[in-house]
Amino acid sequence: MNICGLGVSGSYLFKRLSDLGFKVNAFDVKRSDYYIPCGYATNERKIEEYCKRVGINFDDYVLTRAENVIVAGDNFAEHTFNSSGLCTFDKNRFEHDLVKDLTAMKKPPDYNNGISLDCSGISRALLGQSPDDYSMSAIEYLSNKAEHKTFYFKFYGKAMGYFWEFPMGNQFHVGAGGLDQGDNLKRIEPYQKILVTGRKIRLKPLFENMYRENVIGIGEAIGCVSPITGEGIIPSLESADLFIECARRYDDVHDLFEKYAGKIRKEFGRYYGLHRLVNNLQEGRTLTVNNLRFARAALNEFREFGVDITAPSVLSHFIMPKKQN
Numbered sequence: 001m002n003i004c005g006l007g008v009s010g011s012y013l014f015k016r017l018s019d020l021g022f023k024v025n026a027f028d029v030k031r032s033d034y035y036i037p038c039g040y041a042t043n044e045r046k047i048e049e050y051c052k053r054v055g056i057n058f059d060d061y062v063l064t065r066a067e068n069v070i071v072a073g074d075n076f077a078e079h080t081f082n083s084s085g086l087c088t089f090d091k092n093r094f095e096h097d098l099v100k101d102l103t104a105m106k107k108p109p110d111y112n113n114g115i116s117l118d119c120s121g122i123s124r125a126l127l128g129q130s131p132d133d134y135s136m137s138a139i140e141y142l143s144n145k146a147e148h149k150t151f152y153f154k155f156y157g158k159a160m161g162y163f164w165e166f167p168m169g170n171q172f173h174v175g176a177g178g179l180d181q182g183d184n185l186k187r188i189e190p191y192q193k194i195l196v197t198g199r200k201i202r203l204k205p206l207f208e209n210m211y212r213e214n215v216i217g218i219g220e221a222i223g224c225v226s227p228i229t230g231e232g233i234i235p236s237l238e239s240a241d242l243f244i245e246c247a248r249r250y251d252d253v254h255d256l257f258e259k260y261a262g263k264i265r266k267e268f269g270r271y272y273g274l275h276r277l278v279n280n281l282q283e284g285r286t287l288t289v290n291n292l293r294f295a296r297a298a299l300n301e302f303r304e305f306g307v308d309i310t311a312p313s314v315l316s317h318f319i320m321p322k323k324q325n
């Protein structure tokens with residue numbers, strides 16, 4: 001097998017598939033000192049189970065555990081919630097350590113030979129672009145200062161994106177992700193910066209474009225990212241595990257790809273409705289029964305991420321946005 005991209009899903013797969021006895025060629029284009037553009041926030045109660053499978057003690061990577069989490073919006077007042085596992089961790093070291101005992105290739109393998117896994121995230125380097133793709137721009141600073149001492153999310157009106165401050169030990173990640181990169185820049189500009197990073201983030205399931213010929217997509221390449229929170233680390237690991245489960249059972253490539261695709265659609269099917277919800281809010285479409293249903297599911301996305309959201313006022317943000325001036 002070949003792995004294109006050693007981000008979170010590719011590194012995890014490289015390690016697990018090698019441990020399981022598969023012969024794997026893996027390659028990534030990034031430089032060794034590359035600082036990964038990501039908030040580095042995850043739910044430690046969930047990521048621990050993946051770490052156990054690769055012999056990693058997640059505790060060693062935790063930078064800050066959230067005690068509470070502030071959620072605010074352009075359209076609603078600030079609320080403080082309990083954390084249900086939200087933390088930041090050293091993602092650069094984590095990805096490095098996943099593959100430290102393995103040898104990645106210095107140049108791309110022959111992706112036409114055998115099964116190739118597209119783990120290249122936003123790039124879809126092997127699968128190619130999908131005509132119905134949807135992404136937002138994001139920019140992030142590593143900073144010595146933030147306005148809040150705890151984890152902070154601020155949602156833009158009309159579901160156009162969000163701003164975050166995540167404590168990282170004695171530093172912070174301050175970021176802004178949204179459709180309008182000018183607006184993102186305005187929100188983040190006042191902050192002090194040690195370094196600047198950013199990229200687009202895919203916020204739509206591409207589950208109709210998951211594979212072609214001998215290539216199958218994993219993680220953000222196929223849209224395993226929550227359309228509400230932008231959480232992509234655990235969904236990418238989850239998709240990697242679904243692939244492993246199928247690779248161990250099915251020798252025939254067609255069967256393997258079909259079964260995996262079915263599992264992804266089942267596990268992440270809610271992303272279709274959540275993406276539609278975001279789209280409805282952006283277009284200013286008013287309350288529908290479906291919005292209500294998916295608004296509840298939207299709050300659940302926060303719980304998945306590790307924020308114990310309960311407030312109805314936040315729910316209303318996901319049903320019917322107030323008119324913008």
Ligand SMILES: Cc1cc2nc3c(=O)[nH]c(=O)nc-3n(C[C@H](O)[C@H](O)[C@H](O)COP(=O)(O)OP(=O)(O)OC[C@H]3O[C@@H](n4cnc5c(N)ncnc54)[C@H](O)[C@@H]3O)c2cc1C
Pocket residue numbers: 004005006007008009010027028029030037038039040041042119120121122123125138139140175177198199200201218219220221224225230231232233234236
């Ligand atoms: C600014 C920002 C903040 C985010 N914050 C969070 C967060 O706090 N928590 C969270 O859960 N999620 C967050 N996400 C989402 C999360 O980072 C991703 O969804 C997740 O890392 C995707 O994992 P992946 O393995 O699919 O792809 P990635 O981790 O993106 O890895 C893709 C890899 O492919 C490599 N690659 C690209 N093209 C090629 C090529 N042609 N050949 C070889 N290699 C290639 C890249 O160098 C990269 O290493 C954030 C995303 C962004 C942009």
